[in-house]
Amino acid sequence: MTRSACPLSGWTVSLDLWGTLITHGDRQAASAWRITEFGRVLDAYGHHLAPEELSKTVRRTREEAAHQQRTTVAQPDVEAQVGAVLDELAIDRDAADLMKLLITVHTHAVLRACPQPIPGAVAALAAIKAAGGRLVLTSNTLATPSDVHRILLSDLGLLDCFDDVLFSGDLGVAKPRPEVFAAVAERAESPLDRVIHVGDDQLTDIDGAQGAGCHAVHYNPHRRPARPLVPDFADHAELPALLVSLCTAPAAELISRSASHE
Template identity: 35%
Template sequence: MAEVRVLALDFVGTLAGHGPAPDGRLTAKVLGALPGTVIPDDFPARFDDVTHRLRDSGRSRGVRGTFAARLRRAAQDCGAAVPDLRLAMDAVFTALPDARIDPEAASALRSLHATGLRCVLASNTDRPERVRLQTLRDSNIADCFDALVLSGTLGIRKPDPRFYAAVAEAAACPPGNILFVGDNPENDAVGPHAYGMPAVHVTAGPRPVGLPAAIATISHLRELAAHLNDPRGKPS
């Protein structure tokens, strides 16, 4: 078994709860204050409709539409002018609170990092890196991370193998030395395992059906240290 040198940690469901998602009303309010942006009165309804349609179609295909895609589609549908998409996204997610980090998970992470394990945040998120980094600072765990690999910045989402390649590059070590930890069976367990990374699935419920035997499960991040110290439970 390769030595675990780096933890690749998911965010929502692993370190934090679920944060609020931007709806049409908030998005219109924020964008309306940006220079050069023109937001018609029907934009909020159009944005919410696009969100529901893309969510339903994405669920059937096993993918999730990005905020940028929803914003572009809604703007096209109602004739809105959004000249700087990156500025618009930054403004919306600055106005919208991020998910709250679980204090017990933060404490567990600090203890794990103190043992010498390096950490990479590996998250599917529309939030800009600046916003997510501030969330980590607010919980005093930003210094635990050597790098942040975020789908919104990378332009690739888990479980695309290129996402795990980016994690390995950010970690600067082989995939076999990176332990991927997260709550989504496909994105955080099966996907990285197929790429060559050992993985631990975080779930408060029963073990998912079909999860490869090599992937262990824990109910909370606080259990990871004991799992790593147990020769029977170490990932292989």
């Protein structure tokens, strides 16, 4: 196959997961299941809590962990997240069996949300791959560690679409830290300026990628105001052609797009 038939050859296309490739699903169902199962486990260990108290504590600690990740770019440890719940409830976190059960509940709750691929995403991945692009999944994690993400991706038929998968929980840092995007390039044995990251979040995906020296494409399904000169798309059917257009553009044009962010 000729290079013209593989216009993305030599390029690494990094894609965000949540909100870009898959939906968040029924978050309320996942939250309700987590809280109910937390209650059952704690009750079995002799900690009888009012459902309202447990619900408030679990929700608050999750919100605080998410805020910490987004504002400090630190990667919260799953055990620390569960430990924070126990600390607020004044329950000893040193009981190993209790912690193990609660961590399992905490990390698997997302499966109850039943997330699904965003329409057109699977076809877009196949088209990018057919055009010669190296596909990398680059996702922040919070309550859901990489092993559970892999279960979910496998169930959705997405895991085998990627040449590599990177999760912030494994890296120890989260987007928009430049180390995340540097890891994408390093593992692909590619320079940063041959990496295009696709995502829906202005801070973690767009600013993060451009700040690290990569190119960025914004998944913008609602056509909200976007960063100047950052290409965006609202329908995944648009993405393969958009990437080909960017990757075959003159180098000076790509450089000017990146420089506009600095």
